[in-house]
Amino acid sequence: MRFYDPDGTEYGIPTYPRRLAPGGLATRRQLRAQGLRPGGQPVAAQILWHRYGQLRVAYLYRLDLAQPVRPMTPARWTAHEQMMRARRTCPDCRTQYEYVIPTSLGCCPHCADQPAHTDHDAIAA
Numbered sequence: 001m002r003f004y005d006p007d008g009t010e011y012g013i014p015t016y017p018r019r020l021a022p023g024g025l026a027t028r029r030q031l032r033a034q035g036l037r038p039g040g041q042p043v044a045a046q047i048l049w050h051r052y053g054q055l056r057v058a059y060l061y062r063l064d065l066a067q068p069v070r071p072m073t074p075a076r077w078t079a080h081e082q083m084m085r086a087r088r089t090c091p092d093c094r095t096q097y098e099y100v101i102p103t104s105l106g107c108c109p110h111c112a113d114q115p116a117h118t119d120h121d122a123i124a125a
Contacts, residue, residue: 014045025060039067
C-alpha cells in the first residue's frame with residue numbers, strides 16, 4: 001500500500017495514506033475543532049497523498065498531549081482589531097470598508113476601476 005510506513009523507516013516519521021491513520025492522532029484543524037492546540041509537541045505522524053499531481057502532507061499530533069486553546073485576552077483582541085482595520089483600509093483612498101480589501105486588486109474596487117495616472121498625462125498638459 002502506497003504511503004503506508006507506520007514504523008517511519010522510509011519517510012522518517014510514521015506515515016499513512018489518507019483515512020488510514022490510527023486513532024489518537026489529529027491534524028491542527030481537527031484539534032482546533034475540539035478546542036485544542038498542539039501545545040509545542042513534535043509531529044507524531046503524517047498523512048501523504050497526491051492531489052493535482054502534487055504530493056500533499058498533513059501532520060498529525062497526539063490528542064493526549066494536546067492542550068486547550070488559549071483564551072483571547074483584551075490585548076490580543078485589540079491587536080486583532082488593529083490588524084483587521086489595516087486589511088479593511090484602502091491604501092490609495094484611505095477609506096475603511098466593512099470587508100477585507102482583495103489582495104488581487106491591492107486596493108478597493110472603486111480605486112481599481114480608476115484609470116492609472118501616468119507621467120505622460122502631466123507632460124501632455
